[in-house]
Amino acid sequence: MVTSSAPSETPIIPLSEALKQMARVTVLGAGAWGTALARLALSNGNQVQIWSRRGPSDLKSAVADADIVVSAISMKGVSALASQLQTAALKTSTILVTATKGLDPETTRTPSKIFRDTFPDNPIVVLSGPNLSKEIEAQLPAATVVASTDVDAAARVQQVYSSEMFRIYTSPDPVGAELGGTLKNVIAIAVGVCDGLKLGSNAKAALITRAIPEMLRVGVHMGAQVETFYGLSGLGDLLATCDGTLSRNYRVGYGLAQGKKLDDILAELGSTAEGVNTAHVLIDMANRDGIPVPIARQVHRLLRGVITPQEAVGNLMERQLKPEACDLRAKN
Numbered sequence: 525m526v527t528s529s530a531p532s533e534t535p536i537i538p539l540s541e542a543l544k545q546m547a548r549v550t551v552l553g554a555g556a557w558g559t560a561l562a563r564l565a566l567s568n569g570n571q572v573q574i575w576s577r578r579g580p581s582d583l584k585s586a587v588a589d590a591d592i593v594v595s596a597i598s599m600k601g602v603s604a605l606a607s608q609l610q611t612a613a614l615k616t617s618t619i620l621v622t623a624t625k626g627l628d629p630e631t632t633r634t635p636s637k638i639f640r641d642t643f644p645d646n647p648i649v650v651l652s653g654p655n656l657s658k659e660i661e662a663q664l665p666a667a668t669v670v671a672s673t674d675v676d677a678a679a680r681v682q683q684v685y686s687s688e689m690f691r692i693y694t695s696p697d698p699v700g701a702e703l704g705g706t707l708k709n710v711i712a713i714a715v716g717v718c719d720g721l722k723l724g725s726n727a728k729a730a731l732i733t734r735a736i737p738e739m740l741r742v743g744v745h746m747g748a749q750v751e752t753f754y755g756l757s758g759l760g761d762l763l764a765t766c767d768g769t770l771s772r773n774y775r776v777g778y779g780l781a782q783g784k785k786l787d788d789i790l791a792e793l794g795s796t797a798e799g800v801n802t803a804h805v806l807i808d809m810a811n812r813d814g815i816p817v818p819i820a821r822q823v824h825r826l827l828r829g830v831i832t833p834q835e836a837v838g839n840l841m842e843r844q845l846k847p848e849a850c851d852l853r854a855k856n
């Protein structure tokens with residue numbers, strides 16, 4: 525039997541009881557992830573509707589009665605969507621869940637920060653973890669994190685989404701949870717290059733491991749908690765996304781290593797690979813604030829066509845020698 529809730533001193537609620545408290549859920553975005561999140565909520569007995577910018581329903585009526593609004597659109601649309609939602613006069617009791625993994629190109633804000641700035645009175649929850657949508661749609665077991673500074677809102681989303689096939693943990697660190705999911709996309713591009721060049725298991729292990737201090741440096745700089753990066757939304761998502769061809773970001777790197785053009789790879793994918801935009805935003809931030817991100821920097825140069833995949837590998841291998849110890853304030 526699946527149970528909700530976490531610490532041992534809190535009462536354990538049988539899932540069947542939790543499901544009686546069904547919610548009205550509106551999912552924004554009918555792409556791969558929005559569709560999967562709508563299905564998960566529906567199969568738990570919730571009342572679900574899905575809104576998409578090209579669909580027939582208007583946003584205002586789609587969110588009017590919602591207890592929970594889940595935003596699962598690409599990063600490029602989040603800022604405009606938040607403004608549209610403001611016009612739609614969202615109720616302040618509505619829980620806003622963001623499932624997007626990206627950074628705003630104009631402001632470097634995460635989606636939860638955009639929603640927080642636009643809706644200061646609404647509970648904001650981040651949903652993030654190792655959740656390749658194809659596996660979720662195939663009803664394979666998965667786990668994720670719902671993170672919020674509002675403990676009750678996180679618990680409510682946990683209850684609405686938890687099932688025998690989708691295990692949900694709460695966290696008090698929304699920024700850490702969404703940054704883990706966002707930053708690993710850039711690393712997945714690097715790992716795709718590594719595999720595409722057939723550099724072997726040693727190189728891949730080194731790349732993934734060295735990515736962790738890099739992600740931590742950015743995370744700490746942006747106000748995230750270190751331990752979050754060692755959980756499902758950090759290390760967990762990094763491993764899932766770097767595992768192979770189910771990840772679109774990995775496929776971007778793999779294609780580049782095969783000599784394909786970025787535009788052709790993206791056209792072939794036909795869906796979102798957030799790591800491309802994230803690399804640009806991240807490097808702007810790293811340059812501005814002096815954050816060392818050596819792997820992301822090589823990915824960025826490769827995406828811009830300034831270096832070849834082989835040169836990216838050489839540039840990483842030939843950096844100045846140093847101790848391994850992970851200094852979060854390292855200068856190189």
Ligand SMILES: NC(=O)C1=CN([C@@H]2O[C@H](COP(=O)(O)OP(=O)(O)OC[C@H]3O[C@@H](n4cnc5c(N)ncnc54)[C@H](O)[C@@H]3O)[C@@H](O)[C@H]2O)C=CC1
Pocket residue numbers: 553554555556557558576577578596597598599600601602604605623624625626655656657658794795796798
């Ligand atoms: N597919 C997956 O396995 C997972 C995806 N995510 C994240 O979810 C987000 C969406 O990804 P997918 O659904 O896979 O991508 P997708 O490419 O399948 O769908 C993107 C969706 O965003 C909408 N959209 C794009 N620009 C928009 C705009 N300007 N205004 C309104 N809507 C807009 C599209 O109409 C579409 O519904 C990304 O940030 C991704 O990193 C997170 C976890 C898993």
Ligand SMILES: O=C(CO)COP(=O)(O)O
Pocket residue numbers: 625653654655656657705709712761764765770771772773774796797798
């Ligand atoms: O975030 C994801 C899995 O957790 C999806 O990864 P991709 O966007 O690389 O397909």
